[in-house]
Amino acid sequence: AQTVTQSQPEMSVQEAETVTLSCTYDTSESNYYLFWYKQPPSRQMILVIRQEAYKQQNATENRFSVNFQKAAKSFSLKISDSQLGDTAMYFCAFMKIDQFYFGTGTSLTVIP
């Protein structure tokens, strides 16, 4: 079975600072995909960034980037220049074939 672990239930960061959210996963698969989703207080899930396991280059999307360490099965999310609108739950997700597996989430608060 695939498992996704987010070991930081809650985090906070000062506005304009950088924060890193951790995610580890367990799988025997070699080809899979990883995602970070954001769930703001509205509870609407929004895709933040995605990474293909076969790509060594880390994905980036504006202020969001990942540190993908395939051998260590680690997939952390770095948010640069944090903004108040980044306050949300962040879920790491692992996908293989036709199913997603989600972590338990990290609640991030950006402090003005």
Place this chain on the structure above:
Amino acid sequence: DGGITQSPKYLFRKEGQNVTLSCEQNLNHDAMYWYRQDPGQGLRLIYYSQIVNDFQKGDIAEGYSVSREKKESFPLTVTSAQKNPTAFYLCASSIFAGVSNEQFFGPGTRLTVL
């Protein structure tokens, strides 16, 4: 506007009653999914469907049932057999299963069983 709609946003039911949650998408996606979200447990997969008239159980299917008679609709019924149905339910869709497509989510339904 293309997207996923879930209705109602809040739903209250008495214990022992079946209740059906609606999920509709106009994205022309083949695959649809139902998740349950509880505090501290993330999202757990209930059922998913890759094509019309076909669906598979997820990790926590007991006490739930689904149908997929139309491509755009994937209703979820929470039956009286579900021991702890109070939760937040999310519906999602993707272009089709089997590739690295992201899932698009609806706004969710909060079910409270009294």
